[in-house]
Amino acid sequence: MSTNYVEPDALVHSSDPQHPANHICTLCAKFYNLGWVTGTGGGTSIRHEDKIYIAPSGVQKELMQPTDMFVMDFATKEYLRKPQFHKPSACTPLFYAAFTRGAGCCIHTHSQWAVLVTLLVEREFGKDACFEIECIEQIKGIPKGRGKTGNLGYYDTLKIPIIENTAQYVSLPPFFLDIMLDCSRIPDAMKREEDLTSSLEEAMEKYPDSYAVLVRRHGIYVWGDNVHKAKTQCESIDYILQLAVEMKKLNLPWTSPK
Ligand SMILES: CSC[C@@H](O)[C@@H](O)C(=O)COP(=O)(O)O
Numbered sequence: 001m002s003t004n005y006v007e008p009d010a011l012v013h014s015s016d017p018q019h020p021a022n023h024i025c026t027l028c029a030k031f032y033n034l035g036w037v038t039g040t041g042g043g044t045s046i047r048h049e050d051k052i053y054i055a056p057s058g059v060q061k062e063l064m065q066p067t068d069m070f071v072m073d074f075a076t077k078e079y080l081r082k083p084q085f086h087k088p089s090a091c092t093p094l095f096y097a098a099f100t101r102g103a104g105c106c107i108h109t110h111s112q113w114a115v116l117v118t119l120l121v122e123r124e125f126g127k128d129a130c131f132e133i134e135c136i137e138q139i140k141g142i143p144k145g146r147g148k149t150g151n152l153g154y155y156d157t158l159k160i161p162i163i164e165n166t167a168q169y170v171s172l173p174p175f176f177l178d179i180m181l182d183c184s185r186i187p188d189a190m191k192r193e194e195d196l197t198s199s200l201e202e203a204m205e206k207y208p209d210s211y212a213v214l215v216r217r218h219g220i221y222v223w224g225d226n227v228h229k230a231k232t233q234c235e236s237i238d239y240i241l242q243l244a245v246e247m248k249k250l251n252l253p254w255t256s257p258k
């Protein structure tokens with residue numbers, strides 16, 4: 001046994017409220033009240049040093065306990081702790097994509113504002129368009145980009161890419177889907193949450209300054225260098241998305257004509 005071995009349950013037991021296993025639970029309880037993680041949808045994952053803390057799949061995210069958490073070794077992707085009777089969140093590979101790009105926390109919400117904005121952008125600008133907005137004070141809550149200093153300014157344009165959702169019309173046993181996925185023969189109509197990973201990564205590469213990706217008719221992934229930044233960025237973005245929906249109702253433009 002390695003000298004670094006830690007007993008699995010010790011990985012999630014701490015009296016520190018900032019310990020990731022505790023923090024994920026308190027954050028999700030708050031996010032539930034914002035309508036971000038209702039009906040088991042959405043979630044949050046935290047990277048702390050060489051470990052990733054992940055919630056279980058399909059559970060009421062606002063009622064989770066620290067002992068419900070999975071713990072993964074970041075480098076090897078090996079689970080150091082696996083609660084019985086649960087699977088890790090289907091969003092795990094998407095959270096992981098943010099962690100490999102320097103994030104310390106990634107939040108996935110099913111915010112209705114996010115969903116509505118993906119529909120408004122599609123209707124007005126087409127499927128390939130990003131959400132773009134400028135001259136809103138809250139834009140100053142979003143950093144300029146990875147490796148850049150400071151936040152966007154009032155006159156800067158906030159751009160958030162949008163990817164298509166993957167929805168499973170046909171329910172098949174997971175092993176069957178895994179075989180199809182290995183053969184790269186999985187039809188779009190059979191794709192699952194984890195199959196969003198490649199399009200999320202593509203969007204992350206195409207828009208390296210973005211800290212968020214919208215998912216059409218589904219929600220949004222927002223990440224930040226640490227928990228505090230991920231949370232405040234997600235709050236700023238959700239505020240802007242709600243505002244954008246209200247602006248559209250009033251026929252107010254999101255950007256000035258170029
Ligand atoms: C309401 S089901 C939503 C899921 O399909 C998924 O999109 C999601 O956000 C949560 O997945 P989960 O595996 O429960 O963490």
Ligand SMILES: [Zn+2]
Pocket residue numbers: 041042108109110218219
């Ligand atoms: Zn989701």
